[in-house]
Structure formats: C-alpha cells, structure tokens
Amino acid sequence: MNRGRRPGQVSSRDAVLRAAREQFSRKGYDAATVRAIAAEAGVDPSMINHHFGTKEQLFMAALESPVDPKDHISAVLGGPREGAGERLVTRILAVWDSPAGAAGVAVLRTAMQHEWSAALVREFILNRAIKPLLAGLGVPAEEASWRGNLVASQLSGLILTRYLIKLEPIASAPHAVVVQALGPTIQRYLTGAVGADHLGG
Amino acid sequence: MNRGRRPGQVSSRDAVLRAAREQFSRKGYDAATVRAIAAEAGVDPSMINHHFGTKEQLFMAALESPVDPKDHISAVLGGPREGAGERLVTRILAVWDSPAGAAGVAVLRTAMQHEWSAALVREFILNRAIKPLLAGLGVPAEEASWRGNLVASQLSGLILTRYLIKLEPIASAPHAVVVQALGPTIQRYLTGAVGADHLGG
DNA sequence: CACTTAATTCAACGCTTGTTGAATTAGTTG
C-alpha cells in the first residue's frame, strides 16, 4: 500500500476533505462548488472526482464524523434525573463548538434547500438522538414523540441563532450562561408538564 | 394608465410575483431559478427582467409583505402580563400559517446561505420585533438583549422544525397544543429568571 | 532497469444559470 506517494507526505485527499468540510459548513451543499473546494485545497478539481467520485459522495465523506450520539446520551443519562436538561444543553454546546460541529452545520444548512438532507436531519434527531435519550429517562413511548419534538425545537433554535444566524449575544455567550437559561426549559420538555392531554396523539 | 393591457385581464406581473413567492419560500434564493419561476407563472423568463429588473430585485419585490409587526406587538401587550408568552406564541403561529408566512420562510431559507439575508433576519428579529415588545413589557434595556435572544432561540426553533424541516408531530400540531407547551417557556424568557447574574453583559 | 500503478495535470464537454437586445404583437391615444 501507500503506492505512488512519498512517505511522510500527507495525501491531498485529506486536504480536500478539510476544505470540503469548511466550504460545505459555511455555504451549504449547492453554494459550495467543487472548484472552490479544490482551490482551497490547492488541488485540481478533477482530483476530487478521482478520489471521491462525485460531489455528493464527497459530501457524504465530509460528513463522516467521529461523533457517536450514544456516548453523549449515556453521559446525559448518568446523574440525577432532574439535572438531565442542563447536562443535555452542556453536551450540545460542547459538540457544536468543536470541529465536529462543522459537519452538523453543513447538513443543517443543506437541509434548508434539499429534502434529502432534511430527511437526514429528521432521522438523526428523532431516531438516533432523542428517542434513545427519552427511553433511557424512562419516558413512556406515547409521550416520547411529542416531548422529543419540543426538545428538538428549543435545541435547533439554539443552534440556528448561535451558529447559523449568529445572533448576538447568544452566539458568544459562555456555555454556563446558556445552560442556566435553557436547562430548565429542556428539563420541563423532558420530564415536566407539557400538555398531557395531547400526549399520545 | 393600464396601457397595452386588455381590461379585466390580470397582468402577468402578479402571476410572476405569486410564482416567485412560492419558489423562493420552498427552495430559497439560489435554488429558485428565474426560469422555473417564469415557467410556473406561464411566462417567458425575460418578462421577469422586463418587469422587475434583476433576480435580486424580484426577490425583494416578492418579500413585500402586508405584515406589520407593530399590530401584533400591541396585541401581545394588550392583556395580563403573565399571559404574554402564550399570546406571543399564538400570534407567531397565526402569522406563519398564513400566506404571509411564505415570505418569512423564503428569507429564513436564504439566510442559511447568504450573509445579507442573515443580516436581514437579525435586524428584523432584534430591532423590529423583540426590542419593542420587551420595551412594552417594561423590561429594563440591559436585560432586553439577552431575554430577546432567548425568545428568538425558542421561536426560531419552532419555525425551523414546524415549517422548514417539517418534523412530526410538531409540524401538524394544533395551535392550542403548541401554545400550551411553548407558552410557559416564552413567558419565563420574557419576565422570569433566566440567569440574572449575566444580564447586562 | 523495466513494469505497474496511483497521483496529478490539462483541456474540454454538455448543461444550466441570469441577463440582454432585437423583433413582433397588442392596445390606447391624438
């Protein structure tokens, strides 16, 4: 292996991936052009097709993220039940402020324009993140759907205003301040009273 | 006036505007092509330039909305202070479920990709909507900024999940159910305890 | 040194985009 490459030299593949993540997260799928990604990576546009096939495959490759929701979910579940809201907000901020958050921003930006990306977001939020979390909290299945949507609405709004629209001062607020403000909201959505007569619909 | 047009026949200008609103709100500024708008309006693409100049000017014309935030703000302010949260959510749902909401969806979709649209959203949310509302509630100026951001985070998240991502069941939930769930959250952000040590920063 | 294979370069393709300008049609005005 490692054929045709000087040892100790990083392949241009990584440079392309880095540039792709940067461009996709800043502009979304459509506005981020293959040519611009190639330029930022200091590479010929055709290299992208050579390494990744099509633009869509590059997008998927750029989304490959080391973030496993399971780790964070178990972390949120570990601790007193009435502190789950604050712990969830804390985790969300940590992930989205890290480099791994760029992938999320890219998908979310693209979800505004392409149904297939919106479907990706829905699937992830519901089945991968919120459903197992609520199950771990012992929330009845017939309540989980509605409570999960409420949690998603507040957290996606946080992400939208803080990372996409960059509304100040929430975009620059320290984690602790955001946690203090949103924690009780999330806690109520998870385990409090949220219109019990509708649950199960 | 009315030169060169058969009386009783609506000009193609209105048809273009209608199609533009539809396309812009469904796809955002970039993905909505001039040609697609023209096709939906049953009109030659060059008619758009003839009537509106450029695509950007058409976008601006399509955003001309009969919605005046002032009316809704005074409606929210009219009534007991502790019911302001529920009244605000009620108003938001009414506006965004109406045809006028399409313009908002268009701007918000575009704000994900273009800084100039994001700036438009920031300006509107902060100065036109939330700032006067909080002033009317008698909230001190040094708290208004932070409280306003919190309100924006929850309401923009509602709009995102309900109208853009179309997360179920929140996308189809009756107004009353959403009001019951989000009302207390907004109320706390407006007048409750939200991290008083940070306010004024 | 050949041989092989991957990496890279370069030019070009077909397509869609927003926009333009000339030619034509239609309806009102003097």
Add this chain to the structure above:
DNA sequence: CAACTAATTCAACAAGCGTTGAATTAAGTG
C-alpha cells in the same frame, strides 16, 4: 387611421457548474 408605448416572444450570450478522458509525472516492485 396613424402614432406611440407597453407587453411579449425569441434567440443568443457569457459565465459558471460538475464531470470526463487522455496524457504526464512520480513512486514503489520484481
């Protein structure tokens, strides 16, 4: 009717897009 003006049609433009394939370079292998 003649004159004028707005509305409409049509073809084409330049620019940018993703993608392709052939030619070239470079590096490890027998």
